[in-house]
Amino acid sequence: MTGRQADSEASAGRLDADGQTGRSATIRTELDDAAVLAASVRPDNTPQIDTHATDGVVETTVERGTTGGLRTTVDDYVVNLAVAQEVVQAAKRFDADHTDETQS
16 A cells, blocks of 8 residues: 555544544534434434534534445434434424414
């Protein structure tokens, strides 16, 4: 391996405990109810996934040993976040519909 290849691989991610190059991605999503949504997807986190909400933004960092593993995990995370957002929106509509009924 040439020095150029090693530099390229090291810049793609961090070295893990075995000296292998890892891959990482950080996803920042500005959302209403960011804290609720972050809490909704957090149970799926592994030790290599960190999710938190700050100032209306859900931020998740994923680290994996391979590009394929990173891609799969990020894809799963995005789907989970979208489903959580749909559930929160449905709950708000349900609450709004029932609040109107009880106030009539």
